[in-house]
């Protein structure tokens with residue numbers, strides 16, 4: 132099967148304007164032939180700069196609906212690979228994959244953060260700290276594009292966690308989402324945790340997806356992200372752990388939070404390209 136790359140030039144919900152340029156920078160880079168040159172199109176946001184909730188809501192809603200429709204239209208051509216953009220683009224991606232909630236999926240969320248705030252608990256009010264809660268059906272109703280959740284919490288796992296605030300772990304625990312902190316990963320080994328999480332998400336009836344925030348990876352391998360956190364996943368170990376996992380029911384991949392303005396020696400671009408290739412298995416552009 133083929134993969135179809137779709138760009139999401141999103142920064143309104145993020146912490147740094149640099150995220151907006153990510154898909155275009157990648158499409159013009161020397162890695163583009165390995166990623167696909169945004170053959171599924173590009174969705175832009177206007178304005179180009181971050182705004183806190185609630186000011187960001189109208190533009191975020193508009194662009195996420197546009198992204199969701201694009202994903203819906205393109206998914207018949209191959210495996211959608213969405214290139215963000217700040218992580219709030221996940222609302223567009225997974226609403227598109229699920230036909231606005233008609234076919235809820237399992238989701239592996241690889242991230243340093245839990246991204247499970249609602250406006251009432253978020254200290255920053257940046258919506259890229261809220262998308263997982265919204266995908267599970269909680270948060271500002273204007274951003275619940277299908278009116279409820281599109282991800283089944285029993286088939287959802289978060290991997291690589293090392294930064295969160297009050298309210299987030301409580302929400303995920305109440306909903307029954309499994310999250311793996313870096314402490315647990317160090318204790319039990321990455322491969323075991325990846326396999327366990329993959330098993331959990333891939334048993335969902337309508338298939339599953341992977342949402343990869345590059346800040347999950349240690350900043351040594353991915354310095355170009357908007358909210359870096361030290362002590363992250365080792366790139367070689369993650370690549371190794373992703374080998375040989377069953378992908379038959381994989382419905383889409385999303386890679387987010389790349390910030391070209393903060394990259395060093397194209398290190399983050401290279402990391403992103405290698406991870407996309409590892410995740411999509413045999414599907415190539």
Ligand SMILES: NC(=[NH2+])NCCC[C@H](N)C(=O)O
Pocket residue numbers: 217218219244246248253254255256257259260261294295296344346357358388
């Ligand atoms: N997608 C991300 N990089 N999220 C970072 C969120 C950081 C912090 N928890 C916040 O809500 O502001």
